[in-house]
Amino acid sequence: MPERGYYALLEAAGPDSWRVALPHTTAAVPIARALIRAALADISAAEGPADSETAELLTAELVANAVEHTTGDEPIRLVVELLPSGCQVEVHDAAWAPPGRLDSTPEDLCPDPWQEHGRGLLLIRTLSTDCGHRVTEQGKAVWFTLAGPAAGPPAAPPG
Secondary structure (H helix, E strand, C coil), X not given: CCCXXXXXXXXXXXXXXXXXXXXXXXXXXXXXXXXXXXXXXXXCCCCXXXXXXXXXXXXXXXXXXXXXXXXXXXXXXEEEEEECCEEEEEEEECCCCCCCCCCCXXXXXXXXXXXXXXXXXXXXXXXXXXXXXXXXXXXXXXXXXXXXXXXCCCCCCCC
């Protein structure tokens, strides 16, 4: 990926995906929000693959976690991929440690209201269609998927 300065401009990596290297600073969060908004606007000329506001929020949470919980100045990489059923967003960082709990437990559902942190992964688990992490050659990737409007909201139970 050609880089300009410390971070690369949003670039299409194929007809349905975009990749960008972000600085390993807090400046990465608003940049990532703007880039996900631009990518989803670009790929959603007709119906839209997923809810842009939710995608921005969850992307910001993943990027903020990567900045806060990793050391060094290696760039954080953002990957946005259009799927037939919505979109997938991945944030790659150089840390090997898992991101924390991406599975839900009853005690996770009510985080301590006095704590400043601890809600990002809860938001990701709650608002995404699916989420997880995987080891990469350079560290790890944490990802989430969002369903597009064609998938519609979850069906209400019969009643």
